[in-house]
Every structure is written in structure tokens, then in C-alpha cells.
Amino acid sequence: MSTVFDELLSGVRSFLAGFGEEVARSFAADVNWAMPGRELPPRGLPCLAHIPRAAAIAGNGARPLARLLADRGRDFHWGQTYTAADFGQKFIDNYGWLEVFGTRGHFENDAIAGGFLVLGPDIVYPDHHHIAEELYIPLTSGTDWRMGDGPYCERASGEVVHHASNVSHAMRTGAEPLLAFYLWRGGPLAARSTISGSAGPGG
Ligand SMILES: [Fe+2]
Numbered sequence: 540m541s542t543v544f545d546e547l548l549s550g551v552r553s554f555l556a557g558f559g560e561e562v563a564r565s566f567a568a569d570v571n572w573a574m575p576g577r578e579l580p581p582r583g584l585p586c587l588a589h590i591p592r593a594a595a596i597a598g599n600g601a602r603p604l605a606r607l608l609a610d611r612g613r614d615f616h617w618g619q620t621y622t623a624a625d626f627g628q629k630f631i632d633n634y635g636w637l638e639v640f641g642t643r644g645h646f647e648n649d650a651i652a653g654g655f656l657v658l659g660p661d662i663v664y665p666d667h668h669h670i671a672e673e674l675y676i677p678l679t680s681g682t683d684w685r686m687g688d689g690p691y692c693e694r695a696s697g698e699v700v701h702h703a704s705n706v707s708h709a710m711r712t713g714a715e716p717l718l719a720f721y722l723w724r725g726g727p728l729a730a731r732s733t734i735s736g737s738a739g740p741g742g
Pocket of ligand 1: 668669673702708732
């Protein structure tokens with residue numbers, strides 16, 4: 540019997556197959572889609588309140604997946620790596636991720652992790668870095684992204700954002716929430732990022 544978890548995984552697979560960029564194809568080729576499921580209890584977070592709006596503004600190819608997360612988000616096991624001590628309570632109330640596959644996700648994979656990040660409006664995810672190489676594909680437009688010492692620039696839904704190992708990166712949402720798909724490979728897949736930036740006073 541097909542479950543909502545199977546539906547999520549096949550949705551991710553079809554979504555990723557829509558990207559012809561070399562780096563996206565390279566990451567996708569590293570995913571062995573025959574992954575065993577892992578039993579995880581449903582775990583919601585306050586940031587799920589932003590997903591219906593994210594689904595409403597998601598780009599065309601991203602909408603079915605965003606809609607599934609909006610409708611069934613509370614069936615999944617959401618997590619947070621940071622605490623209020625890192626970036627403040629406002630960040631914690633507006634941030635969360637869902638690991639679809641990986642070392643702790645709904646499907647077991649020790650080689651590559653994939654999932655979704657949610658940030659509410661007007662949130663700064665300060666500069667951070669990690670050993671794993673990372674691919675992000677935002678499902679929503681309107682968020683500013685920064686890599687290394689570069690300036691913030693807005694990335695549209697469906698843009699492929701690649702962070703090499705240990706390159707610092709940051710995101711800053713505006714009036715709309717961010718829903719983004721991520722892939723991690725080549726490092727400890729459940730590692731906490733190293734923070735180099737600050738959310739600033741009260742953030
Ligand atoms: Fe990252």
C-alpha cells in the first residue's frame with residue numbers, strides 16, 4: 540500500500556528529475572531511490588503555519604510538492620538543529636526542516652540526505668557552513684541568498700543553488716516565507732552547521 544511517505548519520496552524524485560543543470564543531475568544520480576522506510580512519529584513545528592502560503596506562491600513545477608507539504612505536513616517528522624540560544628526565539632518559531640531521506644529521515648540513506656527547509660517571513664539565517672556539499676532548490680521566490688563574502692541576491696523558485704564544502708552561506712527572507720528543497724552529500728549528514736554570522740539584536 541502506498542503511504543504519504545511514498546508519495547513524498549516520489550514527489551521529490553519527480554521534482555528533482557525536472558532539473559537539467561549538471562550539478563543537480565550529479566546529486567540526483569547519487570540517490571538510490573530504493574531506500575528502506577524508517578518509522579518516525581509525526582512531529583509538527585510552529586513554522587508549518589507558513590507552508591500553505593509557500594504552496595500558494597510556489598513555482599509551477601514545485602506546486603504539487605508544496606501542496607502535499609501544506610496538506611499533510613503534520614504527518615511528517617520535522618526537526619530543528621538550532622535553539623533559541625543560537626539565533627533567538629523568533630528564528631526558532633519560524634524555522635524547521637524535514638529530512639525525507641538520510642541518516643535520520645523517513646527513508647534510510649547513509650550517502651546523501653534530502654529534505655525541506657522552511658523559514659517564515661523576515662527571518663535571517665546567518666552565515667554558516669558545513670563539511671557536506673549542498674544543493675538547494677527554492678520552491679518559493681523572494682528570499683535573498685548569500686554565499687561566501689558575496690552580496691545577498693534574490694533567488695527565484697527553481698533556481699539551483701550550490702554550496703561547496705565548507706563555503707559559508709546565509710539566507711534572508713522578505714515578506715514571503717521560504718520553502719526550499721536541499722540535498723547534502725560528502726560529509727557527516729546529521730552534522731550541526733558551524734555558525735559564523737549573527738542574527739543581530741532580537742533576531
Ligand atoms: Fe547549508
